[in-house]
Amino acid sequence: MTASVITTPIPRTLSGRLAGHVNELGLIGIIVLLYAIFGFISPGFLSANNQVNILRDGSAIGIAAWAQTLVIVAGEIDISVGPMVAFISVLMAFALKWHMPLAVSLCGGLVLGALLGSVAGVLRGIFNVPSFVATLGLWSALRGLALFMTNALPVSFDDNDTLDWIGDNVFGIPVSAVVMIILFAIFVFVSRKTALGRSVYAVGGNASAARLCGINVTGIRILVFTLSGLMAAVTAIMLLARLGTGNAGAASGLEFDVIAGVVVGGTSLTGGRGSMLGTLLGVLAITVIGDGLVLYGINSFVQDVVRGVIIVAAVLLNVAAARRSGRAGR
């Protein structure tokens, strides 16, 4: 009776474990390959200066992508990221223009981001509006509101040393990249080591079962959108610091890069499966592709075509890998 029924791991789980990381290993391979190709064909791609650029561009996508990973793991989607970033940066620019203290302006922006995110969360969690539709509404409304308020003109404000520092580098590394890395560590911790993070996976994996186990499914849904809004606000601060003005047309198409980074990183759009490390690699791949193509001097419209093809190909591979490892439980 006391004999343990847990046997030592058999090859089946060993391959299962490998399959769990096939995606990450594959992405690292792809990134190395991209570096090799672009290093060869794009002048200056391997320069230290360009690496800093990649970090800075990556942080614009990455910060929002950490929260988007949780949103997608929970089985939802948030497409309002770009307009949310622009809208919040415009409001913060106005606040600074009217000589509000920097701390108040930025904190106000963060609170606003969380509130706007929670609106999407409440629409999904309580009123059962599909998250695609709820955030599509926000996407349109926020972009429109920002353009209306600014008349599509940049909102400038007095120079601010602290904000300039945020837009600059420390020890040669962009501050935004440092913020991104710190937030990455926090999101890795939350997603793996807290009840909340695991509940997100449970809700995305089987919402009905999670509810019957006593998890507050509605609360989790509201929370992931709130986090997504908050991270959009952080991105807005970085954008404001970098541009020095509030711009209603900024961050156009950012949601595309964010979602692409998450999905290329192996997170399943059906929910329940995905990792922060995957998203990190996915964001890096997306950024490297964008940067490399620009340096190579390809027509910017063709860049969009190449990105689109790469993203669909990555997801195809992801689906095939999931089927191969047979973890779908069907």
Add this chain to the structure above:
Amino acid sequence: MITIPVAEIRQASRRYPGVVALDRVDFAVQPGEVRAILGKNGAGKSTLIRLLTGAETPDDGTVLLAGEPFREQGEGRTREAAARGLRAVYQELSLVPSMSIAENMFLGAWLRRSGMLDHARMVFEARQALARLGLTLDPSLPVSSLSPAARQMVEIARAFLGTPKLVILDEPTSSLAAAEVDQVCAAVRDVAAQGTAVLYVSHRMSEIRRLADTATVLRDGRIISTLPVAEARTEDIVQMMLGRSEQARQITPQVGGRPLLSVQGLSLPPKLQSISLDLKEGEVLGIAGLLGSGRTELIEAILGFTKPAAGIVAVDGKAIARRGYRSMIRRGFGYTPESRKEDGIIPLLGVDENTVITDFRRVDRIGVLSTSAIARATRGVVERLHVKTAATTTPIGTLSGGNQQKVVIGRWIHARSRILLLDEPTRGVDVEAKNQIYDIIRGLAREGRAILFVSSEIEELDQVCDRVLVLRDGQIAEEHTAPDIDAERLLAACIG
């Protein structure tokens, strides 16, 4: 004159990995005959039906429709069967909710006039088909606006459209109230009089006696007997369904013990009528009942999923007025749902996370989940319940049904639940795991937990229960106490 059977099965067998679902079965049904099909879960009823509808191909033997074998193989078979006049109504509904009743009735075979859909004629014919069942529904209403019972009636009406040769009704009345059952019975007799054969899968003897000419009893993949209903006694049919069963274990009933859960006068019309019960510490209380008898509704009302029209639910002697599911969990309830795959497991997560999910606080240290505490808690459950898994982190979706079920029960042991409501905990589980689950349940009761064990598999109730309540038509019809729980008498009480 020799009539050709509308459907015939000759010496057909069907095997699945580890089970023989049908074993050299001979079966035939004549035009205009109403045949009841009886048998407990896993006796082979569904497989028999699936052979006739073409959803399955026999491993050996042949299936004939109107004396001719199937021409098609594989996927094409079901379409061929439908084209040759076979209709089936299953328990799970197959209507498109957003479409109208008329469109649903002609789904995929919409009536056309010069290339366009002929709505007027579809509505007209749908109205006639509904009238046959005594329904006066407007056929242009969307199905989503109908009650579950009305949807079931629409499905039945659809099966009777045109002039089918054979109609198969699989527990058609489980969601229906008495008046609607009368209408279904009348309609069945009506189409039978016009020469349509009907296979009627049900366990309600009262219905079977009213409409069936003959009954076929299946057990363990074999046809035990086909007999005229008029001459058959209910006890004989029960005996055939169960076969000889050996009393494997004797339950000595728990006496004393304070009631942890008491329910008084719980009503939820039309499904539940004034249910009262006491569930004591250390007791396993069985709820026996057919599909549609109100089993699931009772559990849902206790747990606060639905608000009953009347009645009191008390825990530890204190009535609880406002019940929410999560507050009931905090009071010490644990619930394992009937459909393990849809509502029980989170397939991609490991056994460990599927276990500790009911109470993260017991495995976290100041807000941080402890990997070692999770592993320890999971190992405790895995060892105690004999879960066969390669590692505690193995995704639960890769485990067998029995092992998944043990984890689903084990997660409430982890949460230290005192009152466990187990809805069909042995469904889809192999024999060995079933016996282990019975042992687990007895063990949990010995620790002083109270267990409500809901099952439609009558012959397992005497293996685990101290007491069994028979639920019939939303009422508690009988109470049996161990050691005098007898499967045959329970089944007779269930089928009424």
